Amino acid sequence: RKVGVVGCPVHHGQAKPGTEHGPDALREGGLIKKLMGLGLDVHDYGDVGTPSHEDDHHFDLPVKNPKHVATASENIAADVYNVIKSGRTCLALGGDHSMAIGSIFGHSLAEPEHVVVWVDAHADINTPLTSSSGNMHGMPLSFLVKELQPYISKLPGFEFIKPCLSAKNIAYIGLRDVDPGERYIIEKLGIQSFSMSEVDRHGIKDVVEKAMHYLDPEGVKPIHLSFDIDALDPSLAPSTGTPVPGGLSIREGNYICEELAATGRLTCVDIAEVNPSLGNERDNLITVNSALSIITHCFGGRRQGTYPKNYQIP
Numbered sequence: 576r577k578v579g580v581v582g583c584p585v586h587h588g589q590a591k592p593g594t595e596h597g598p599d600a601l602r603e604g605g606l607i608k609k610l611m612g613l614g615l616d617v618h619d620y621g622d623v624g625t626p627s628h629e630d631d632h633h634f635d636l637p638v639k640n641p642k643h644v645a646t647a648s649e650n651i652a653a654d655v656y657n658v659i660k661s662g663r664t665c666l667a668l669g670g671d672h673s674m675a676i677g678s679i680f681g682h683s684l685a686e687p688e689h690v691v692v693w694v695d696a697h698a699d700i701n702t703p704l705t706s707s708s709g710n711m712h713g714m715p716l717s718f719l720v721k722e723l724q725p726y727i728s729k730l731p732g733f734e735f736i737k738p739c740l741s742a743k744n745i746a747y748i749g750l751r752d753v754d755p756g757e758r759y760i761i762e763k764l765g766i767q768s769f770s771m772s773e774v775d776r777h778g779i780k781d782v783v784e785k786a787m788h789y790l791d792p793e794g795v796k797p798i799h800l801s802f803d804i805d806a807l808d809p810s811l812a813p814s815t816g817t818p819v820p821g822g823l824s825i826r827e828g829n830y831i832c833e834e835l836a837a838t839g840r841l842t843c844v845d846i847a848e849v850n851p852s853l854g855n856e857r858d859n860l861i862t863v864n865s866a867l868s869i870i871t872h873c874f875g876g877r878r879q880g881t882y883p884k885n886y887q888i889p
């Protein structure tokens with residue numbers, strides 16, 4: 576198995592500086608060694624370019640830093656596309672969740688049929704006009720979903736994006752802080768969503784089974800997992816910008832990843848919203864270790880244990 580790591584050090588999708596240090600925090604936490612320890616062929620492509628813009632004002636919309644987000648997204652899309660085209664599974668390291676605009680678009684250029692499992696406390700599907708914050712990390716899906724395009728204001732710099740998802744290609748797991756406009760959109764578009772209520776009601780096994788049966792009943796489609804670290808309970812991921820109590824346990828997080836990895840069709844993984852500037856030393860260690868656990872279980876790590884190919888008892 577071949578993995579291509581792409582750093583997406585973006586922070587302009589939200590207001591708390593520090594997510595640009597997310598990729599390096601994960602690397603310094605031992606990411607590459609851990610992946611190689613799973614017997615993977617790992618190539619780290621480094622970080623995408625995140626050009627700054629002096630004149631990045633709100634235009635006539637309450638959207639913050641659209642130029643920063645657009646140029647970073649275009650660069651992310653190009654790198655993710657290249658990694659997947661080279662036959663590697665892409666691991667995109669955030670960076671705030673606006674990174675998913677580029678990672679999902681780039682993935683769809685390489686694999687138009689892919690589905691999206693969005694694991695997050697938040698729905699991240701506000702349009703520029705339903706958003707009350709103007710933060711683009713709360714909007715990525717709205718730029719990608721075909722059914723929402725009549726409601727998306729044309730923003731300069733985003734011309735490169737062709738909406739590439741239908742509502743039926745998306746399933747949420749972990750929602751517990753959804754804005755009114757987002758809830759309306761989820762119901763109107765019929766997006767499959769398993770909030771923490773469904774996780775509590777059915778258990779994580781049924782939720783993953785239902786999500787995958789809904790997205791891909793034949794079990795043939797490439798999978799994009801967009802994992803916002805704030806999907807986990809804040810006790811497991813304190814260093815993140817929008818923590819919400821009552822989140823997934825690390826067991827539930829690991830289970831989702833083990834099950835998606837077991838399909839053999841996991842083609843792109845985002846890990847978003849790690850912000851080492853928000854926590855103390857201990858918080859950051861806890862958060863990075865949770866993120867590394869999520870990642871390793873996406874790439875073959877299993878709690879039951881693993882052993883190298885052609886292992887022999889010495």
Ligand SMILES: N[C@@H](CC/C=C/[B-](O)(O)O)C(=O)O
Pocket residue numbers: 671672673695696697698699701706707708709710712713714752753754803805817848
């Ligand atoms: N729905 C809120 C919160 C957005 C949260 C984004 B996150 O999931 O990427 O952390 C907003 O639109 O500002």
Ligand SMILES: [Mn+2]
Pocket residue numbers: 587627
């Ligand atoms: Mn900046």
Ligand SMILES: [Mn+2]
Pocket residue numbers: 672695697699712803847848
């Ligand atoms: Mn998110």
Ligand SMILES: [Mn+2]
Pocket residue numbers: 695696697803805806817848
């Ligand atoms: Mn979130």
